[in-house]
Amino acid sequence: MATSPLTTGTEPAARSGPETGLALYRWMVVIRQFEKRAYDLFLQNLVKGTSHLSLGQEAVAAGFGVAMRPDDWTFATYRGHAHTIVRGVPLTPIMAELLGRDNGLLRGKGGSMHLTSVAHGMMGSYAIVGAHLPVAVGAAWSAAYRKSGQVAVCFFGDGATNIGAFHEALNLAVVWNLPVVFVCENNLYMEYTPIGAVTAVPRPAADRAPAYGLPPVAIDGNDPEVVHQTALAALERARSGGGPSLIEAVTYRHGGHSRADPATYRPKEEVADWLARDPVPAYRARLVGAGVPEDELQRVEAEAKEAVDRATEEAKAGPPPDPGLVTADLWADGGSSWRS
């Protein structure tokens, strides 16, 4: 089952230095604060549509975010706030998008599930399970064709490993030897069903890797340094022509699948176990142990909170989207006319 012992397929090249550690921690804290706020705003009925939080899964986004080159590309799912944040997209437009305002990242047209910022290499959040894996392959193809050295990194859930697009994307990426890193965030559940109940192998991604000629890699997705080192190795492999990687990062979401899902389908002890392994305090403790001064950590935390507060205020102050947006931007000419 998905709770089986983890193996680290790629040995960390070196321990992360103190700067990297702080960077990892900063992103984890920003994500944590942002997601908690998003939840509060949902309870206040300000986030109108759905939203899928990464609370508990921060280490995956942070580890990759710190490892990626600015011109690398991220492809994420509907659970994409964290992956958008770590690409350096300002928090205000992200928050404003959740609130459906004109100052939102997508001017309210996409919502929480479709966060995208092409300027930051955040190439989209996709709400159909599995759909973005082939798209990431295409971006990697374009990087290879243009010899740009860019890498496409594609995040998806454990549930996505059972859909056809997963299979097609992995196979094509390997056959064409493309610079793409597939990252399965295995949080042990699809929406409400345990992944082990609907999957033919214990490790939904790692145990499929050999079907594409790739080594099985499953890592502790709650350890940001392990994630970061694994990411560095996979990115380097991709950039140097070594082809795709498939990484299973085992982690856990603290809350429900989306919105107000109370997640009562999960055993209490399982939840308690994983809360005890909460990546944010755990990593904080590790940094303290490694000699990072307490006040530096507090500064990072204060800055994060301040940034999220400011984003919240600016988002709330945003006007509703311009009504003209309904019929805008279907086509490159800015409009949506279907008649000539």
Place this chain on the structure above:
Amino acid sequence: MATSPLTTGTEPAARSGPETGLALYRWMVVIRQFEKRAYDLFLQNLVKGTSHLSLGQEAVAAGFGVAMRPDDWTFATYRGHAHTIVRGVPLTPIMAELLGRDNGLLRGKGGSMHLTSVAHGMMGSYAIVGAHLPVAVGAAWSAAYRKSGQVAVCFFGDGATNIGAFHEALNLAVVWNLPVVFVCENNLYMEYTPIGAVTAVPRPAADRAPAYGLPPVAIDGNDPEVVHQTALAALERARSGGGPSLIEAVTYRHGGHSRADPATYRPKEEVADWLARDPVPAYRARLVGAGVPEDELQRVEAEAKEAVDRATEEAKAGPPPDPGLVTADLWADGGSSWRS
């Protein structure tokens, strides 16, 4: 690549007896004669649509046909004449279907690619690559639900292992532990592209089996006894609650992908090699060596030729389909009205 050494995943339980040998040979010869005739009729412009022959691949259909129980189910592709024949479907309606006549198996409505005879457990020939794998899973589910002891056997090509439906079907079949046998007829090519050029692993099916918790099985698809023994073992496993199997039978088509494809994209030596391993004369020689009297073989051959001759005449004598069939049988009420 797909020409890598074969491994036999399931040890033959016992050598096939002389009766089985003759049965295998009979089906191989019938298929051979039928397919050659279909080709001739195509050249005479009597087969109007497309057709995909199993010349060279007879041992797979024969081996399974002899092993299956009458109430087991076959699901095949557009390359389905052979699989239809071995279920005992009379040759005349099959041939008449290729000719588009009213006495055709589907009264001309389906054509070569859709041969179906529910009464014989031939549950359809499917022309969309990969589509019938999930359908076979459903039939197996129904057998399991009704505890009927039936098994669904699903044949498909090497090319089909790269499409999403393959992945979804295998996973679900294993998760639900269903009585279904998946048989990949690896003839080394999709239409015109060598399977090795577009597949991430050397053995397109066998190397994927572990991704579904199944053992890798690749057999000599030109040896009808190996196929037959493997089939018996897989059917028994399925019938006794042991769940699905995935079998890769390596074989070769003697002709082109469809109709008049001259198959010039294949290296001459490769073709020559495989022609030298033609399963029909090879098995004949083996039977002779095992002491089967020559005249018995000749009788089988003469009967096959006679049956195909008769089917050809009867098919040719068939009238064109009743024009009313155009709007018949969309619905169970026999009609196709969309208005009430």
Place this chain on the structure above:
Amino acid sequence: MAELTYREAVARAIAQEMERDPSVVLLGEDVAGAGGAFKATGGLLERFGPERVRDTPISEQAILGAAMGAAMTGLRPIAEVMFSDFFAVCWDMVANQIAKSRYMTAGQVQLPLVVRSGNGGGSRFGAQHSQSVENWAMAVPGLKVVAPSCPSDVIGLLAAAVRDPDPVLVFEHKSLYPTKGEVPDGELVGHLGQAALRRQGGDLTLVALAAMVPVALEAAERLAAEGVQATVIDLRSLVPLDVSTVLSSVSATGHLVTVEENPRLCGWGAELASIVAEECFYDLDGPIVRVTTPHVPLPAADSLEDLARPSVARVLEAVPRALG
């Protein structure tokens, strides 16, 4: 009589049919343990057990393929496609396999199966979780297509769909799940292919479906206040299509406005308008006007989504054009 929500009606219909016929089985993502993403299948696992109510992986092609294979071998499966947008990932199963098998095999293959799906907008879910795709299904020969607008029709149409020998797609409207309605006690079985006359009026025919029915009814009330009496037809079933109910109403009123949620092009409204323009041309006294979502995907923000979907105001705007 009892008041039920639309979502409760779904579970009641399925239970009614599973109780009656042991060959009825239910499968889909999260339909069993969790009672469905929209909580429309709650209690069924407990009542009918894990052999008949089955959770699946996220594998829509396998779900629909399994339903098809089971249907052709003696079961009567009800498959759930959680959001109708996901028909796109299994469209081959629906459009090429399920729809065509009986015809291609000259009637050999029987496919008594139902696919239920949450359809339509209004939930601020954005473009990939809000589509009205009943016209995708209507365009494919071999599929029956219904879309109930109220709890009693949910039961009647779903039960009829389960008993029908052909494949039926049932589009449940997501924004209607929490709505309530009176439902008669006891077994309820409807008919596929019967439109419902929700209101009678001699000046104009309004035709609507699912969540657009209340919109059309409210528009009719407002029109009445201005002295225009509208007939409101709830189409309920797209295939079979109750053409005669529509034609006889339009013959009487001479004016037709359709109210559909799908994007502009090639919706059921276009089909209906064309039928009327061919078969009832000489009774028409003015242009046929379609009110639709513009030809765009649905935006996520509440204010934008409300502007995009047909509203009472947009219907009222259309009526003068139809009256000519």
Place this chain on the structure above:
Amino acid sequence: MAELTYREAVARAIAQEMERDPSVVLLGEDVAGAGGAFKATGGLLERFGPERVRDTPISEQAILGAAMGAAMTGLRPIAEVMFSDFFAVCWDMVANQIAKSRYMTAGQVQLPLVVRSGNGGGSRFGAQHSQSVENWAMAVPGLKVVAPSCPSDVIGLLAAAVRDPDPVLVFEHKSLYPTKGEVPDGELVGHLGQAALRRQGGDLTLVALAAMVPVALEAAERLAAEGVQATVIDLRSLVPLDVSTVLSSVSATGHLVTVEENPRLCGWGAELASIVAEECFYDLDGPIVRVTTPHVPLPAADSLEDLARPSVARVLEAVPRALG
């Protein structure tokens, strides 16, 4: 001027665009080594090399996903879906991803890509290899849709599609591949959204697409022999749709017959009829009649397939009903 076949025109158009722009790449099953299942991409591998002309596995979702990812990052891919029926196995990529991404991201994502596909019947391939599915695409906002009827339009429209900043689906008609036509020398670039007037006549407007254009033209000749002069419009492009050419013709003739190959319900003919019934109602002098394939899949046998698809005889039968 040279005479080319429709299939040669495909290869020439692609070569013209690949020559001009190194960001144009081609991918699909058997398109490279084998020159395409319909031999419409012959010689391109030899001329442009394996980096630009790529064979793929049988993975339509991956093919279209790869085209999308490449397009959003700077390439201009041309993807082939061998038979348009196979859009069903990658419909999510087409309808949910490619069509919606620009809109959902408020214009951030650019998708200059082309998907070519062999469409339509007449080849006795049966129900799963013969469909006309241009209406599937027309119904989805965010896709441009064209369907050429002759070799010069193949080049013009395909070139225009490659240069267009938006996703364009090009439906090549399988039964037209062997047909020939005159093609001007030199670079040829057409326009999306312009219908072509193939014949002028004052009594009736016939509108057709792709393989139905010759059917409509022949019907028009026969009608002329009986003294009825028909205008024949080759629609060429469904999105954008050249509504004004159709409306002005119908305004003049007062009568409209559409000839479409897709099954009955919700085709482009229904859309066109509805537009005319709304925007041109007062100029109509008779019912709008659609000639379509009946609402069934296509049968395989030659005689049945010929009966199912619209024929000259069926058009001639429809005209008196339209003339009223």
